[in-house]
Structures are given as C-alpha cells and as structure tokens.
Amino acid sequence: MHELSLCRAIAGVVKTHAGERRVDVVRVQVGALRQVVPDSLAFCWTIVRDDENMPGAELELEFIPAEVQCHGCGQQSPIESRFSVACPQCRSADVAVVCGEEFMVTSVDVT
Amino acid sequence: MGRFHRHDDGTVHSHDHDHGHEHEHEHEHDHGHGDHSGYATGTERIEVLEAIFAENDNRADINRNAFQAHGIRALNLMSSPGSGKTTVLAATLDELAGEFAVGIIEGDIATDLDAAKLEGRGAQISLLNTSNGFGGECHLDAPMVNRAIGGLDLNTLDLVIVENVGNLVCPAEFDVGEHAKAMVYSVTEGEDKPLKYPVMFRSVDVVLLNKIDLVPHLDADVDTYISRVREVNPGAVILPVSARTGEGMSAWFNWLRDFARKT
Numbered sequence: 001m002h003e004l005s006l007c008r009a010i011a012g013v014v015k016t017h018a019g020e021r022r023v024d025v026v027r028v029q030v031g032a033l034r035q036v037v038p039d040s041l042a043f044c045w046t047i048v049r050d051d052e053n054m055p056g057a058e059l060e061l062e063f064i065p066a067e068v069q070c071h072g073c074g075q076q077s078p079i080e081s082r083f084s085v086a087c088p089q090c091r092s093a094d095v096a097v098v099c100g101e102e103f104m105v106t107s108v109d110v111t
Numbered sequence: 112m113g114r115f116h117r118h119d120d121g122t123v124h125s126h127d128h129d130h131g132h133e134h135e136h137e138h139e140h141d142h143g144h145g146d147h148s149g150y151a152t153g154t155e156r157i158e159v160l161e162a163i164f165a166e167n168d169n170r171a172d173i174n175r176n177a178f179q180a181h182g183i184r185a186l187n188l189m190s191s192p193g194s195g196k197t198t199v200l201a202a203t204l205d206e207l208a209g210e211f212a213v214g215i216i217e218g219d220i221a222t223d224l225d226a227a228k229l230e231g232r233g234a235q236i237s238l239l240n241t242s243n244g245f246g247g248e249c250h251l252d253a254p255m256v257n258r259a260i261g262g263l264d265l266n267t268l269d270l271v272i273v274e275n276v277g278n279l280v281c282p283a284e285f286d287v288g289e290h291a292k293a294m295v296y297s298v299t300e301g302e303d304k305p306l307k308y309p310v311m312f313r314s315v316d317v318v319l320l321n322k323i324d325l326v327p328h329l330d331a332d333v334d335t336y337i338s339r340v341r342e343v344n345p346g347a348v349i350l351p352v353s354a355r356t357g358e359g360m361s362a363w364f365n366w367l368r369d370f371a372r373k374t
Contacts, residue, residue: 109157
C-alpha cells in the first residue's frame with residue numbers, strides 16, 4: 001500500500017552508501033511480519049530507480065521467516081500463519097518476536 | 112566470518128562482514144592493492160545493513176525530543192476509516208481541553224472535514240494533507256509530522272494527539288515521534304480484524320473498542336472482541352466505549368489524563 005514511499009526510502013539508504021557510483025544491485029531483507037507486498041515493491045522500484053538516477057539497479061529481495069520465543073512454554077518456533085504470532089506449541093500470545101520484522105538494505109553492488 | 116586472504120605481496124586481511132545468510136562468496140571487489148590486474152571487474156559489493164526506516168526513525172526522535180523539550184506528551188492515534196476516531200477526539204476535547212492545553216495534528220489525505228469537526232473545542236489544530244500527486248499518502252511519517260509541528264505553538268501545550276490517516280496497515284510501520292500509540296477499533300469492523308492486521312494491533316498501547324452501543328445488532332459480544340485483541344496483544348489496555356453515547360468514555364479520559372501527566 002505504501003511501497004512507493006518504501007522504495008524512496010530504500011533509494012535514500014542506497015545513495016548515502018553508493019555516492020556517485022553506478023548502482024547495479026540492491027539487496028533488501030524483508031521479514032515475514034512486514035506488510036510489504038513483493039510484487040508491488042518490485043513494480044514501484046522500477047519507477048523510483050529511474051527517478052533516483054539509478055536506472056540499472058536490480059532489486060533483490062530476501063525473505064526472512066518469522067519466529068517467536070514463547071514466554072509461556074519457553075519454546076522458540078516458526079509461526080504457522082502470517083495472521084497470528086501466537087506460539088504454535090501452546091497457543092499463547094505472550095511471545096517475543098525473534099525474527100521476521102527485518103526490513104533493511106543488506107548490501108549494494110556498485111561500479 | 113573472519114575469512115582470511117593472502118595476497119601476492121604477502122599481506123593478509125580478513126573480511127569480517129557477517130552475511131547472515133548463505134550465498135556464493137564472490138570476490139569481485141577491487142581492493143585497490145594494485146595486484147589484481149586482469150582480475151578486478153570494477154564491481155564492488157558494499158555491506159550496508161541499514162534499516163530502511165532509519166531516516167524516518169531519526170526524524171521521529173527529533174520530533175520526540177522537541178515534544179519533550181516543551182514538556183509535551185504525544186499520542187499517535189490510529190484506526191481504520193470510519194471507526195469514529197474524529198468523534199472520539201471531539202468528545203475528548205470537550206472533556207479535557209479545560210484541563211490540558213491540547214494540540215491536534217490532523218492527518219487527512221486531501222480535505223479539512225475532520226479538522227472542521229474539531230474546531231472550536233479549545234485545541235490548537237494543525238492540518239496535514241498528505242496528497243502528493245500520487246493520490247495521497249496512506250499514513251503519516253515523521254518528516255510530515257515534523258512539518259505539522261510548525262503549525263502548533265509548542266510553548267503553550269501539554270498534550271499533542273496525532274490523528275493518523277485512517278488505515279490499519281501502513282501507519283503501524285511509521286514512528287512519528289509519539290510517546291504511545293492508541294487505536295480506535297469499532298465493533299462494526301468485525302471481530303476478526305486483530306488477526307488480519309496483527310502488526311497494527313500489536314503496535315498499540317491502548318485500544319478503544321468503539322461503537323459498543325451497536326453490539327446488540329451484531330453477531331459478536333464485547334468479550335469476543337476483547338479476546339481477539341488479546342490474542343495478538345496480551346498487554347494492551349482495552350477500553351470498550353461508545354463515543355456517541357458517552358458509555359465507557361470516562362475510562363479513556365482517565366487513561367489520557369495519566370498519560371498526559373507522565374512528563
């Protein structure tokens with residue numbers, strides 16, 4: 001829904017690291033709990049990269065599954081549904097999200 | 112980590128970057144040693160590891176610091192469209208504007224309809240239209256709120272409420288510099304919404320369960336709504352209210368009083 005602004009934010013991060021060099025690849029980690037629609041992000045990137053003067057920059061997305069640490073039963077497990085972070089072992093909602101909330105630029109290839 | 116390379120000139124160095132995931136470890140980068148002739152392609156991989164929201168979060172901290180420097184508490188109020196957020200705010204101003212100096216940052220895609228409903232109730236209002244040529248932003252972010260702060264006289268305020276754009280998805284992702292997040296969730300939206308929008312429901316400190324006067328006309332009772340919120344956010348304060356009839360609103364006013372005094 002807000003992938004256009006997300007792409008602008010990605011481009012902002014990339015520019016601070018790439019400087020004047022040509023950007024070939026941008027690698028982004030997206031956690032399963034992030035409300036990012038991959039197709040929409042990819043489409044918006046094709047618009048934003050031209051606007052930001054990096055027309056050849058490919059966007060590579062790496063997805064991180066979500067895992068929770070349960071405060072009830074103490075187990076760490078991958079969640080079963082993206083609609084719930086409840087512990088798959090004991091159904092408790094009293095959990096800490098261990099991973100799945102990532103949204104970062106991990107690396108860029110520049111020439 | 113700590114992958115060592117011995118070069119022709121005898122130097123040894125290591126790459127300490129933690130990739131955190133498996134991938135082919137190609138060394139196409141130009142190390143600038145001058146001993147890679149015919150090898151370097153000119154392409155360099157730069158490790159970034161920077162959160163995409165980092166710039167927004169920096170700006171949010173600037174907003175928060177500005178509020179704190181003036182002894183102001185700031186609340187980010189979110190909801191779906193039509194949940195009754197503006198009606199809740201109007202009732203809130205009628206109750207609290209005499210006790211606290213309140214500023215409202217009113218996020219609206221293109222109109223001043225909500226701002227007009229809140230005028231004349233004793234609060235300063237800074238209207239923030241988010242339309243930018245792409246049909247309007249679906250959320251408020253920290254730079255937008257930073258601009259709207261300019262429309263308030265912070266020296267005179269105790270409490271700032273940011274009325275976000277009606278949307279259960281995007282606003283949850285953006286810190287705007289608030290001290291707490293609240294949401295209005297009306298019973299007419301259906302009891303499944305916490306499960307469908309867990310990021311929003313997990314992000315908030317307090318949930319106003321609004322329009323409880325309409326529960327007799329619906330298939331679910333208040334307890335069902337509360338337990339669905341609990342499933343994704345066991346720690347949230349949940350306050351069943353009707354902004355229309357005033358039922359339950361005193362609990363919300365008291366929550367807000369306690370919040371505003373925590374400077």
